[in-house]
Amino acid sequence: MSYRQRRRFFWIMFLGGLAVVALAAALSATTLSKLRFAELAQKSTAVARLRCLSAVSRWENGEIWTETRFEVLETEKGLLPGLVSVRMLGGHVEGLHSRVEGVPVFRPGEEVYLFLWGRAGEPFSVLGWSQGTFRIAQNPETGAETVTQDSAAMPVFDPQKQHFRRDGIRNWPVVLFQEKLRGALMQRRW
């Protein structure tokens, strides 16, 4: 790759990055239909910052389900006890791997904001699956926390335009995310 090509490439990368901030495109999903942030806030049963404690997969009603237990750290919507369980389709039991693309998987110790959804008498699920999952990362050096939506984790390469684009919430400082969340819960237009 020549210097000129390289320079062009880096410009594409830079502009692609800027596009992240500029774009909040409305897309619909194949397994998922696009839920705007305000819709997530509106349709969720509860919204909370949670810490994953454990995850167990088991057979239930003819399918493999994974039940993940969370400690509730901060409740933004709804009434939640100190511990909640979230049940999602898929998991690993006795030599069988059941997988559904788009279903979030959680690891003990990680912290997330989840938009929870539940029918009466059923365990919580995550609203819109990857769309309702916002993972929190902490910079080990500064301690600063950022939030990234699962469905925004994959920037998209556009073969025609030869550049990348991203949608959704990605690497937002947690304070900004909280502000957006609370604004949406108050039904303010963001």
Added chain:
Amino acid sequence: MQTKARKFFATALASLYGLCFAPLAQAYAFNELIPDVRQPASVSGGSACPVKAHRLTAAGSITERWSTALGTAPVTIITLDQTPTGRLNEIEQVITTALGVWTGVSGTTLLPASLAPLTRVAAATSCGSDGVNSICFDQSDSAFTPGVLAFTRVITADKIGTQLGSGPAATQFGQILDADVYFNPSDSQVTFATPTALPANQKAYDLESILTHELGHSFGFSHSAVWNAMMYPFAPAPGTITGTRPSIQQPDAPLGDDDRTGLRVLYPDPADTVHTGSIAGRIVPANPLSLPGAPPGVTGIFGSHVVAVDSTSGAVIGATIGGWSCAAPGPAQFDGSYKIDRLPVGHSYTIYAESLNGVVDPSQVSDATATLCRNSTTDPGWPPLQGCVVPAVNASFTTRTRPGP
């Protein structure tokens, strides 16, 4: 072959206000798993290297049935023909066409003859972990939440002999034992229209596009982040379709090149003389001290997307998530390796390598990176020498290139 393999080297990336602007692309990806090496080698193969989930492709080995039960309250499947028989025939044509999209790709062993005749079943609740591949349009499932249109649940065996329901026992590692497609039957805001009904129902999703995508999962695909790929996770907006409609001349027309390459990697045809090119290399940091200290043994950048773009057409021909390699008996080595296979020969390619983002958990981006390791923590009794820990994605790099030798 004029393919130019280029080496990439990484340098530290300065992030801007905490936002990492490095773009990345994930092209085709697979549902992968690690055989259970706690079992005897006769049933586990003895290797802890990841294997791709796949179906058997011998003649007539891929069975598929569909439930003719269609929701009435609400009506979610819209057809042009409103007669009971006509509706079913129209839907069945969509299923047949969608299967044909995948069996229409050249250079694979997934052939039209691989498919057993499509069958019908009357029960609405025909989907379940029973070893029978089913498509259901009116089966409620508590996995659905608002915003979920359809999904495919794939069950794969990690050792030979595993059996599910009435299905045959697994004869290969990573064999898909059951893949069921569920369409959301109970959201009154969501409808799916057949190709003939779509023009008059612009608020409906294209049934053929969504089913083709879901069947891609049933053949072993994960999601792709290439805009025009069938396995791109987001469906076309209501009233529109993915790619172009298939035709007799080009049954795989809806697919992107990325999908085709992925299928050739999943189901390679030994007789294929066109798609035999590969590009391989390593992504390593300019400063080795920038590599993570834990887990031990990381010698290259992990968690990078390497994309091969046809220099002439600009099409994304294939890509991979780089950063690791594995040779039997495993486990995976995090040495920065990448390899893109089944590329058409006689073309020139430009390679892009991009970092994932630091806050991105591997499981967010691809199950492929999240399932590279098993160990005694994840699986009690796992042999220590075949265990590993997936390192954190290395995000702090940008790439520069230098000409190959």
